[in-house]
Amino acid sequence: MKRIENAFEHLLFSSRWLMAPIYLGLVLAMVVLLVKFAKEIFGLVDHIMTATGSEMIIGVLSLVDIALIMNLLIIIMFSGYENFVSKMDDLHGHQDRPEWMGHIGFSDLKIKLIGSIVAISGIELLKAFMNVEHTTGEINHQRLGWMVGIHVTFLFSGVMYALMDRLGGKGH
Template identity: 80%
Template sequence: MKRLESKFEHILFSSRWLMAPVYFGLVLALIVLLVKFGKEVFYLFDHIMTATGGEMIIGVLSLVDIALIMNLLVIIMFSGYENFVSKMEDLHSHQDRPDWMGHIGFSDLKIKLIGSIVAISGIELLKAFMNVDNLTDRHLAWMVGIHITFLASGVLYALMDKISYKSH
């Protein structure tokens, strides 16, 4: 029976590698976002003489939005892989290795995730207010409500994390 239990635990432990394709899928998502970023930059330069100031600001905010999402994906890929699949031991001495790699735990990852979602939501809300004439009051109210919900969730996550940290 002990041998069966040991075999089961080995299979269970090895199953973490099923997550590896998910992280590779996030790499593909980065490529898609990079293409979208390039398209947005091209659009901005193509309309540099005809776009209004508000349109340019919305365009730049879109670039910031994409950059935040890409940064978030990198954090999720690296920390998720290192926390749940395998350590990147061969990269510890690499000169370009980010300082945060290997130090972001699951709790830190949740806080960074909700912080990024709040920032992205705030940018979308700012873009909506820059284009307020084309939106209904109901649409704006939903956007504000969703942003406030994300903001409150972020504060609650941070409080739970602080309470959890104090209890340890």
């Protein structure tokens, strides 16, 4: 019976490698976002003389939004892989290895994730406010209200996650 238990435990432990293709998929998602970033920046440069100030700001905010999402993907890929699949031992001496790599636990990852979601939501909300002059009618203002409500919900969730983390004794 102990042999069956050991075999089952090894199977469970080995199943962590099923996550590896997921992290590879996130790398591909970053490539897609890079293409989207290039499209946005070329569109911005193409309309540099004809765009209004608010259109330029919205374009730059879109670039910042993509950068935040890509940063979030890097954090998720590195910390998720190291926490759940395998340690990246060969990279410990690499000069470009991020300082936080190997030190972000699951709780820290949740806090960084919700923080990034709040930042991304805030940028989307700011873009909507910058575009408010082009949005008339009850439906568009109702959409803006929903966006504010969702952003406040994300913000409240982030504060609650951080509070729970601190109460759990894991806060720094």
